[in-house]
Amino acid sequence: MIETQAVKESIDDFLARQAADVEQVVRAAAAAEITPRFRQLAAADVVQKSGPHDLVTVADRRAEEFLTRELTALLPGSVVVGEEAVHADPARYEAIAGAAPVWIVDPVDGTRQFVHGDPGFCTLVALALDGVVLASWTYAPALDACAVAVRGRGATLNGQRLSAGAPEDDRPLRVATSHPDFTTEDQKRALLGVFSEGFAPRPCGSAGLEYLAVARGDLDAVAFSWELAWDHAAGLLLVEEAGGAHLTRDGVPFAITGGNTLPFTAARDEATARRVATALADGGA
Template sequence: MAIPFTLQPGDPSLADVALLAREAGSLIRKALSPSALGAFGGSVGDDGGRSLAASKTSGNDLVTETDKAVERLIISRIRARFPATGPGAHAILAEESSTEESTLTDAPTWIIDPVDGTTNFAHGFPFTCVSIGFARGKTVLLGAVYAPALDELFTAERGRGAFLNGCPIRVSGSVDIHRSLISTGFHAYIVGEERASGQYQAHALPGGGRGGPALPTTTTAADVSAIAMAPPGVGSAAPPAPGLPSLPSSPAIDSALWNLRAALVLGRDVRRAGAAALDMCYVACGRLDMYFEAGPREWDFAAGQVIVEEAGGYVCDFTGRHAGSPASDQHPDRVGPFDLGSRQVVAAASRQLAESICPYLVLPR
């Protein structure tokens, strides 16, 4: 029997998820208060007072005591109502208690990022949030993202619209990438692991990474419309001008720079704020026209996915595969629907906008 992609009797309501996000966010707000920000003085990795911050996989991927405390609070509230085993059991996929092998199943599942934007938080940069999604059959049905510094709560229930602090929100509706504000990210899991393992070296990417079109070196409409040549090598360690020191490179950095170049060349401007869930919510309410990133896990964008889609937006992977994709498609890379575990996401104000950039996007090799 097919897994029902709707809420079932006994499932949490959107109000339940929203209240939990606000309660968890209050812990983040407390830690971000002026009296607490002094604990984050100095540089990451020194002894300047950041005892709250510790590395998970590298110096780029941080976990703080607040991450752990927020996750413990959320899980305790869930387990008080939904058992881990037996009738009515709910699974939990949460950032700090999951492993690389943890995956989303068809079971009813809470998908939690206790502090999205941990590096921002550890530096006292307030672009951070708590993200909670609830899924059945790998379909996210409820989402709540709370940004405590701005007291903004984004919520959505599948089929019932998206909201910011209770007011309906809609995407910008942009279809013209040249007039679009684009956000992206350079995911710590990928870049940090390569940095820690010393895998830096020079690499070149073919056009679009999958034989796609080349990017121009200028931003005029004529240049963009006349894309035909193979792109230059990306990520060379050689400096662009005499007298500059060389920098190491890696497949992850090369692909991130290529994707950034796509956004810079094709879009109006680019932002990089460092919190995937909030980036997606900003697409949902029209502050951004598009966001893309390689590397995020399910907890980074599960809640954001339903919020964007309920606000009229479009979510897909780098091949263009989206939630409504059929089991087969003329495009050889599009087999089956969008996979939350694919570690790649494009969230856009329209399908046309997403498909304007997908041919250029590459994944780390």
């Protein structure tokens, strides 16, 4: 416990001094490996992993390699859990629950959008220790949007403070939901809870940009049915630091280390999170 506290204090000091350096690394990775390939991909640059909605490109792989090299150099002793490296070696995912500071990386979140020339994609980076996300960076180069969150210090978008606010009382809750290809039958039933009176659901796009929409107050909540940390760690902290909350179907906060009862929600405020979580629990009953 004493050693963990010392590491936590060291990371707090790192973030106080070098959070802007991390942002520069994220921007540099996108500038070097992602933006030049946007709307320039050849057929050989795109590969299906597990199905037509699960794609990887040369930009994903090269950007993750760039981020892995530069982020671990910025914070010696840290490790990286990246989507593409874990696809190649699933055992790497276990580092999220390890003792070392861990960078959780999705080099191109919204690869399907990226492949189709849609600007709705982003790079996600989160820094965590002992299962707690301490800082995050969400960068959408084609939209010129960079959101940064540091635990206890708030969230910003392009340097401006973010506040999620609360939904208006006189309209249905706007909720982005999981793609049905990534849900079990039980989860599909649970998600029916937000396909009911009082809700206005729509399919989700890039998870990172949906979280940003919640943090900005442009979307009331998300309801997601998968728990891979690279899709959620950055956005969950962003929503929290903008004043929002997240809850699983059991009514407890989402854990990046796994074991969550799915689906779960992140929302603009605690009351909205509880309303969506209750709908998910009732939908699956």
